[in-house]
Amino acid sequence: MILSVDHVSVAYGKLNAVWDVSLGVGKGEIVTLIGANGAGKTTLLNAIVGLLPVKSGAVYLGERNITGRKAHKLVKLGIGYVAEGRGMFGSMSVLDNLILGAYAQHGGWTSQLGDATWLLRREDLKRRIEHVYQLFPRLTTRENQKAGSLSGGEQQMLAIGRALMTAPKLLLLDEPSLGLAPNLAREIFGLLNRLRDDGMAILLVEQDAVASLRIADRGYVMEMGRIVIEDTAKHLINNDKVRQAYLGQVWGSASETPAQEGENQI
Amino acid sequence: MPHFIRGRGKMLAIATLVVLLSIVPLLGNNYYTSVLLIIGIHAIVTVGLCLLMGYTGQVSLGHAAFYGIGAYIAAILSKTYHVDPWLAMVVAIIATAAFAFAIGFPVFRLRGNYLAMATLGLGIIIWILFRELDWITGGQSGFLDIPTLSIGGFAFDSDFRFYYLVWGFCLAVMFISQNIVGSRMGRAMRAIRDSESASQSLGINATLVKVKILALSAAYAALAGSLYAYYVGFIDPPPFGFLFSIRLVVMAVVGGLASIWGAIFGAASVRLLTEFLHPFGDIDVVLFGLIIVVVMILSPQGVIRGLGDLWRRISRRLTPS
Structure with a gap:
């Protein structure tokens, strides 16, 4: 397992939002976490990446216990995070957003000198940026545009591209398809597939349960801060309870098309 | 080419500024020299x-x-303590920066309005200390006969001489700041402004960056403060109170919050306005409030940027398409 979450609880003050959750993500695997609004999915992600404190339990990256480490230190260990709402640096250009993605890779004292060192590491930066542009050709033409002026889909691509600049082993994504047109969402999911094939471990939180179960290898269903079902994606997609609660298949019909469209329009 | 002089327009503007600034004291009018000198000090802060x-x-x-x-x-x-004034100045800068660095960690646990309240309270506490610790600071009756700066036998004892000293420091501070803004540090700063949590998940230690910048800005303020003390030769608490903090915010807003060179414009506008409104007492504060509101509505990026946009719009309309 690249990521192991071991009996983790997370609280906001006295209010527990995540109860005793355990899950794992292996190399070259997409694991999805589905559940209704307020089930604690985002809270769990924020705790894994160190933006929220873990109340009890432990988080491991490989063999290393990373519980309680600050977010900015986890990046170097190989965790990339695409937060809900994308977290664009809206006043900065697409290129600057990408350059910031590589911030952690050059954190030595020399980096404090400013522009001189930026020239030194330019080759390496260029290679990474080229890689992101290959994955998202659309960003190339937007290079000098302000990130805030991009469309929703482009912003999502930039958010993922920026996270990839950190060269992560493990990528966590929170609602990457939110607010996107169906074809854009498909494009994003297609990319996740490719990243998985390259060996990346991916933890995907999604409201669009159908789409995420389709590309995922395994899935967890969260309810009221707890994991209630855990299975392979194939089994989950055919699980009656899951279908009823998350796939909109009240009548148990075999066709998934109407549900998928309905979800995408949200 | 270093990025801070990229762009011919900017270079030209800066050259013009430097020339203008160096001419003024030669005109020989002491009043304008002293007003411009104070503007330089305020611009540093x-x-x-x-x-x-x-x-x-x-x-x-x-x-x-x-x-x-x-x-x-x-x-x-x-x-x-009869310390050499230059050394005293260096100590003042380092001590103030260290103080800011230390309080930065607890203060930056707060955000937005709470941060504003905390810094406001801090300013008031420090101001009360200036007033009440009268065996050290002279209290309300002030602190007299502060020596002035000199190099060898050359004393900066006239407005004319001190003017060049102040603007020398001011331009140095401008160039340093412009360089920081264009560096990796500057990118991290803007990232924190746009989205703090996203900046953290890219490896930026947001708290540390914020504390460092607070310490740097405190160092600038201390530099300006010690120049002020040496120039006037006398200090008492009023110029360091709440009203001046607000005035500084007005200067920053008018010049453009995210504009280094705009700071000079902001400091100049506020200072000149204060001079004109002097006969009316503290009414200038009301006007400053109004100015902030108007600038934020009409030209949130500062007056200079706003005028530039206006000029572009007018010239576009004048050129036949």
């Missing part, structure tokens, strides 16, 4: 505030405190 508020997105309503701490440390060391 304003630049620091722009780095903190405009680029890093962190409000400070207590910056007059750092200005005051710098002034008092420089004054007390050089007068009471």
